[in-house]
Amino acid sequence: MCDVKYCISETAWCPGCGDLNIIECLKAALEQTGKKPHEVLVVGGIGQAAKTPQYINTNGFCGLHGRSLPPAVAAKIVNKDLTVVVNTGDGDSYGEGGNHFLHNIRRNVDITHFVHDNQIYGLTKGQASPTTGVGHITGIQTAGSMNEPMNPLLVALALGAGFVARAFSGDREHLTSIMVEAIKYKGYALVDILQPCVSFNKINTFQWYSKRVYKIEDGYDATDRLKAMERSMEWGDRIPIGILYKNEKQTFTEKFDFLNGDKPLIDKTTPVDKIKGYLKDFI
């Protein structure tokens, strides 16, 4: 049955881990897109969240730490028919892979980037991540994290990302609906998904998030970039979840006729005679 239906296999995540909800929501969202598992590519780097491709029966690419975006965008560029989804963590996306995060927003390839943001490094057992709050004590940051946490949504908005959202792993229905919107969106879509790490983050717990998150109200104008920036800076007692910003932009593929035609690039044959003609450049 797993040839046509999405299936999730047994995971190595802790009971109560936010990843367990996220993968269920991913499955539900992919089902709603109507794509079959073999038409989907899930990409991860290294980390706990990055193991997502291991547990779902789509195509999967588990690459290097911090390097989830480069292979994901390239796969999409050469095969526009693939639905490409990145599932990886805050360390992978914003720390080790920070440069790729910045520049792939600029590149605007039609992929979806789900960041499982638990504000901590899980796989390496509890060090500060780029989104860890100031004062958060860890085994390395023994006097509390000194660095200002990164605001990924504000960064994404500053760089001109066309789809910027935040979700919470504890609200499955809401998370699934945002995932569907993000996957449908034509272009780079960022969803920063707040999730508890039950083993290594004793501060930003399920209760901590539950108390603070609120859904962005109906009637909010998601096309206003400045408003979105304002909303992205809301953090503390109240944390907005929902689509902060959404606007149409030309995708990487749409910028090139040869990529945007009927066939994906991988199905085009090499024009040997044309290439042979390039010898005249050297006469």
Added chain:
Amino acid sequence: MNYNILIGGAAGQGIETLSAIFERILKRQGFEVFTIRDYMSRVRGGHNFIQIRFSSEKLLSHSEELDGIIAMNGETVEYHAENLKADGFIICDEEIKNQDLRCIRLPLKQTASGTGNTRTMGSVAVGAVLELLGIDDRETEDVLNAFFNSELAALNFKAVQGGRKLAVRRYEVITAAQDNNIIINGNEAVALGALAAGCKFYSAYPMTPSTSIMDYLASKMLDAEIVVEQAEDEIAAINMAIGASYAGARAMTGTSGGGFALKVEALGLSGMLEVPLVIAEVQRPGPTTGLPTRTEQSDLKFVISASQGEFPRMVIALRNPEDAFYQTVRAFNLADKYQLPVILLSDQYLADTTVTVKPFDFERVEINNYISGYQFDEAKPYKRYEITPTGISPRIIPGKNPGAAVLVDSDEHDESGHITESAQVRNQMVEKRLRKLQHLEEELLEPEFTGAADCDVLLLAWGSTWGPVTEAVNILNSNSDTKYGALVFGDIWPLPVRLLVEKAKKAKRIINVEQNATGQLASIVSEVTGIFCDSSVLKYDGRPMSSGFIIEKIRGNE
């Protein structure tokens, strides 16, 4: 006949264009041309020079002795007059005050002004040299039209003609019969090879001296339908190429040593995921930034062992532009066949040197992707890493086979691509990956042998020194009783050993000739075969090795 002309000046004076025009004119007359470029890592000023050697016979190498100099500034005369033959000439502007009696001071600038644009001064100088050498104008206009828009081409043609009137014919150069060649450098040949091989994705970060591969590919991006993407860094570049290749496009990345250092972890990713990848590593002298615009062969031991862990890889050292073209095509086929990274090892000498060669034979280009099919069968799910006798698992394209998921993981994985920590599976997978190498070794190309078949002195070399070494062996054999031979490696890792062992047995002396300070090939040869070199000819000043240099060192050792 054989002439060697140097054109020198400061960065920004248009030396590069001037030389490209001059060598094209010579080539169109039917001459064989061999041009080296010596430039500094700066945009303005400094001293750059280009040496154009031309002949009616095939040329294998540059040479240091000069027949003529075109000096666009005074420094050019100061720096290079010592290499000029006693009866050589220096063409320079009348304002250059130099006591060298070989100087022919001409009103180059004034003549250029007369055309309405002083930037045509180089063309005036070319005209003067063409006249001096007795070479006619029949191709000049056409060549200029290939480099400039029609207005500038006309202006420069006028400048060439003006220059002709300034000089007096001194040589009677014999014009070769018919020009059937192309003139191309190593990087352009790699780029053309990649296009011919059906490469559809090239991602790189600019780094001298590799950038002109990307330049040429980018110039064909829309026409040949190849994605050429400037990545945010070298790490992105190689990870993108791996992603594109995983998804079914032939993909390549290119860099020099420093960029390769950044790509190292992902080199292992290609090996572990068994995703085909072609990487051009165009060497320059290191360590670190080193000499950015100069040449060296000092990354060999680095590229054969780069990245943690053990995995199969292949390294092909490129010897000349023809080799660069055909081996690039072959690299794509081998990468696909064995599902591993193939490194094309070049260097600045090959990358920037333009040589006349026969047009590449596209009949020899074969593309084989080795892509398998898969029909869904519940009892037999697709397994990306199926254990097979050859170690090569059936590779399919994600998205093309319903019911089949292509799962790859940088963690150790089982046949289906799932993470494993099983000791038994680990052993099976290590052995499967390395088994591919045994099969690859069966189709390695032996090094090219040149010289006397039963040689007393055997030279060992690799890559771009092929030309100078071959020329040196020819010259040594023509004026010595000692018989010389050379093995020049192209396929270099895994090291092909059959011919090496055979020739080494008979030779009385073995000398490694390498453009590095530590003799890296000699080290690898001794590690793999137990054969030790008796002495070395090494060069590590960043300047290319000429046949003259090799001969001098070998004779000095006798």
